[in-house]
Amino acid sequence: MSSSPVPQPGATDPQILRNFCIIAHIDHGKSTLADRMLQHTGVVDGRDMKAQYLDRMDIERERGITIKSQAVRMPFTKSSGDDAGKVYILNMIDTPGHVDFTYEVSRSLEACEGAILLVDAAQGIEAQTLANLYLAIDADLDIIPVLNKIDLPGAQPEKYAAEIAGIIGGNPDDVLRVSAKTGQGVEELLNLIVDEIPPPKGDPDAPPRALIFDSVYDTYRGVVTYVRVFDGKLSHRDKIKMMSTGAVHEMLEVGVISPEPVKASDLGVGEVGYLITGVKEVRQSRVGDTVTSNIRGATEPLGGYKSPVPMVFAGLYPLDGDDYPTLRDALEKLQLNDAALVYEPESSGALGFGFRIGFLGLLHLEIVRERLEREFNLELISTAPNVVYRVEMEDGKEIVVTNPSEYPEGKIDKVFEPVVRATVLSPTDYIGTIMELCQARRGQLIGMDYLSEDRVEIKYTLPMGEIMFDFFDALKSRTKGYASLDYEPTGEQASDLVKVDVLLQGEVVDAFSAIVHRDNSYAYGVSLASKLKELIPRQQFEVPIQAAIGARVIARENIRAIRKDVLAKCYGGDISRKRKLLEKQKEGKKRMKMVGRVEVPQEAFIAALSTGDADKK
Numbered sequence: 001m002s003s004s005p006v007p008q009p010g011a012t013d014p015q016i017l018r019n020f021c022i023i024a025h026i027d028h029g030k031s032t033l034a035d036r037m038l039q040h041t042g043v044v045d046g047r048d049m050k051a052q053y054l055d056r057m058d059i060e061r062e063r064g065i066t067i068k069s070q071a072v073r074m075p076f077t078k079s080s081g082d083d084a085g086k087v088y089i090l091n092m093i094d095t096p097g098h099v100d101f102t103y104e105v106s107r108s109l110e111a112c113e114g115a116i117l118l119v120d121a122a123q124g125i126e127a128q129t130l131a132n133l134y135l136a137i138d139a140d141l142d143i144i145p146v147l148n149k150i151d152l153p154g155a156q157p158e159k160y161a162a163e164i165a166g167i168i169g170g171n172p173d174d175v176l177r178v179s180a181k182t183g184q185g186v187e188e189l190l191n192l193i194v195d196e197i198p199p200p201k202g203d204p205d206a207p208p209r210a211l212i213f214d215s216v217y218d219t220y221r222g223v224v225t226y227v228r229v230f231d232g233k234l235s236h237r238d239k240i241k242m243m244s245t246g247a248v249h250e251m252l253e254v255g256v257i258s259p260e261p262v263k264a265s266d267l268g269v270g271e272v273g274y275l276i277t278g279v280k281e282v283r284q285s286r287v288g289d290t291v292t293s294n295i296r297g298a299t300e301p302l303g304g305y306k307s308p309v310p311m312v313f314a315g316l317y318p319l320d321g322d323d324y325p326t327l328r329d330a331l332e333k334l335q336l337n338d339a340a341l342v343y344e345p346e347s348s349g350a351l352g353f354g355f356r357i358g359f360l361g362l363l364h365l366e367i368v369r370e371r372l373e374r375e376f377n378l379e380l381i382s383t384a385p386n387v388v389y390r391v392e393m394e395d396g397k398e399i400v401v402t403n404p405s406e407y408p409e410g411k412i413d414k415v416f417e418p419v420v421r422a423t424v425l426s427p428t429d430y431i432g433t434i435m436e437l438c439q440a441r442r443g444q445l446i447g448m449d450y451l452s453e454d455r456v457e458i459k460y461t462l463p464m465g466e467i468m469f470d471f472f473d474a475l476k477s478r479t480k481g482y483a484s485l486d487y488e489p490t491g492e493q494a495s496d497l498v499k500v501d502v503l504l505q506g507e508v509v510d511a512f513s514a515i516v517h518r519d520n521s522y523a524y525g526v527s528l529a530s531k532l533k534e535l536i537p538r539q540q541f542e543v544p545i546q547a548a549i550g551a552r553v554i555a556r557e558n559i560r561a562i563r564k565d566v567l568a569k570c571y572g573g574d575i576s577r578k579r580k581l582l583e584k585q586k587e588g589k590k591r592m593k594m595v596g597r598v599e600v601p602q603e604a605f606i607a608a609l610s611t612g613d614a615d616k617k
């Protein structure tokens, strides 16, 4: 079998291009499958293979999750069918799987003509996968269903193939079975990609239009923008224009990733690659925007561009007040890399100077916080995250509340809270307990569908504030880990909400304030006060804790005084033991913040997060 030469980027006939992505739930094996494909197409040889080659950032590798989409060009010689021996170019776009990054997923879907629906043969399809599948179907992609991990003893390919066929149509026998681990079925899959996914269409003579589906900040090269060309050609000699802002940039380099960056002279119709321009921060090169040429520019951008909207806010404060400038610089640097991160300075009576930061979701918050601490050597205190409330006052004024302590006093007409449409997939055995949980979180049932005899899809409208903390954990524990969850914001609803304050020694601690539903406020106050009593260590004086709505105290606890003398125990002269104890005590002091005269540990600031379900179980 002789194969044709590998075409160069910029001169690739769109007929031999196949652009696809992999839709999968976390841990269903997307990265492992991507690794196998890289190996099989010879793009990475065995020796260079690191597990999860495409997950570049250390933090991704450690957590085993994919944060940033990446795109790889793989030449593949067809090994079956009439066109065996012919070389095709497969562009694989790796999409993030977590719900916080849905927007990135939808953009990378638009850069493709087809999607592999990858499902763990021992688990079945999960809620998030289903949500992303619907996005792919909406984007008119051809779907190739694949069951992975068929080497596992617990795999049930027959059952889950039937389930998939029930959702997307077709014959269960046509669902391909692979093992990304052993490589079984991977070659067949590559052949199928060529056969099933249509080549890209576009007008090579039109002014260039390319969709930005990812944008990453690289310390050495500045912003690297990943694009899919729809029309015309982007040349390294062009000056480019970002269509949403009209900003013009010098093009320094274009190329493809295979799997390291390879420079090219241009990128033509259907091609996927990267651009390096003079752009200094990812905000100027945003996912979803259309790139065109400055001289012969297109007039209509591709698709609808949407800026990322932060859904969750939290305060971040340096443990040591002197670190405030470092935190400010660190946020500035991180923002170069993260177009979705927004922040503004704020000050708290309890915590001093810090920032109120907007995130796409809780995972995003965790990642940002971890990166700030790790990459900038900071120790941070974070307040409990909250959603955004909109308050309409009787005098017609409107206030957007991103920090509960700024909840307005006075004559409030209506308060609105964000709501989501949540989809839960679960075995039918747990329908009752899931509905009970959703009801307790003020949910409204939208509907229920059976995916198969023993699996069901339940849809609810739920207040976002009720699900962002521990809802998923509660769901998992009630369903022995079998239920999966996906949600999308769908707007807001008017609700009867109140602000609950916490007072330590009679002083309101602003960082503890929270906005909760009136019906739950009493239980919330009681549970939070007792939680704080557990978490705040005894001090040398008595510390009364109160929870209050306005001037009305709804719960109280008391932390009794103690004189902590750890050395009293070792009256002997064992100096090393003494030192050890002192060191231990110092460790214990880590992440303590002085609030007035009271030492408060970090955990206390997020204690509110775990009070939610305690009284509802």
Ligand SMILES: Nc1nc2c(ncn2[C@@H]2O[C@H](COP(=O)(O)OP(=O)(O)OP(=O)(O)O)[C@@H](O)[C@H]2O)c(=O)[nH]1
Pocket (backbone or CB within 6 Å): 024, 025, 026, 027, 028, 029, 030, 031, 032, 033, 052, 064, 065, 066, 097, 148, 149, 150, 151, 152, 178, 179, 180, 181, 182
């Ligand atoms: N037995 C078996 N294990 C597999 C197979 N494919 C993947 N795994 C394992 O499943 C786990 C998850 O695989 P990943 O490839 O990291 O999953 P992922 O979907 O990329 O996860 P995210 O990047 O977090 O979305 C890893 O421990 C893999 O080694 C397979 O075919 N068989």
